[in-house]
Amino acid sequence: MAPPGAESIWLWIGTLGMTLGMVYFIASGWNLRDPEQELFYVITIFITAIAAASYFAMATGFGLTEIEVAGETLDIYWARYADWLFTTPLLLLDLALLARADRNTIYTLVGLDVFMIATGLGGALATAAVVFRLTWWGISTAALLFLLYFLVRSLDELSGGLPAEVSTLVNRLQNLLIVLWIAYPVVWLVGTEGLGILPLYWETAAFMMLDLSAKVGFGFVLLRSHSVLDAATDISRARATAP
Incomplete structure (x- = not known):
């Protein structure tokens, strides 16, 4: 099935933007030899590659x-949900590893995230009345809000044991995710999959800009300072060698 036409320009821009971001992250981490720092690059590269x-x-x-x-044909980009199902847990993993979160915290964040994306997909593919689609949206949005609450609470508890520069970066990335991720259900609600206020052309543009910011923008902020990553990985080595 061919894309509907006009909005495909935003999809090609998204393809190019993600590809350039991936190439930039590969090039900037090419000469790294620290396994723990390499992990941040590997995760971020996979985010943009997917x-x-x-x-x-x-x-x-x-x-x-x-x-x-309800007698109306809707174009649904299911590949967008496949993308989110893999990339959003990886974004959370990047942030959790930076904050030195424990495994239970990581598992909880990823579990909530997968539930959020799965119920959002349920809303997108539901063919019953619009009210049922909006119910799925409500469930997914509630999961998002609980996820963000748990994320903030968990990272606030961890920030006290981090060096100042690492704590600042964690807060910056956390706030970036909160602002961007809250915008996603709003675009869904007013877009063609929800109330139909926003045309598909502008809905596609909005999701593309959010995706570029949440993936390439997030990765650039995370990886641009090697000194902060040095401080973060030093904590991990100290904990690993502590008696």
Whole structure:
């Protein structure tokens, strides 16, 4: 199925933006030899690589399907949800590792995230009345709000044991995710999959800009300062060698 046309420009821009971000992260981490710092680069590179593949799929029509709701045909980019299902847990993993979160905290964050994306997909693919689609949206949004609450509470508890520069970076990335992730359900609600106020062209543009900011922007902020990553990994080594 070919993409509907006009909005495909945003999908190609997304493909190019994610690809350039991936190449930049590969190049900037090419000469790293510290395994713990390399891990941040590996995770961030995979985030942009998955997103680039997803946007390429949508731009070429592979990641698109149609469903009929109340006699109206809707274009649904299922590849977007496949992207989010993998990349959003990786974003949380990057942030959790930076904050030196324990495994239970990481598992809880990832579990809430997967539930949020799965219920959002349920809303996107539901063919019953619009009220049922909005119910799925409400469940997914509630999961998002609980996820963000748990994220803030957990990272606030951890920030006291971090060096000042690491704590500042954790807070900056946390706030970036909060602002951007809250915007996603708003775009969904007013877009073609929700109330239909926002046309598909502008909905696609909005999601693309949010995705670039949440993936490439997040990665750039995280990886631009090696001194902060040095401080973060020093904590891990100290804990590993402590009696």
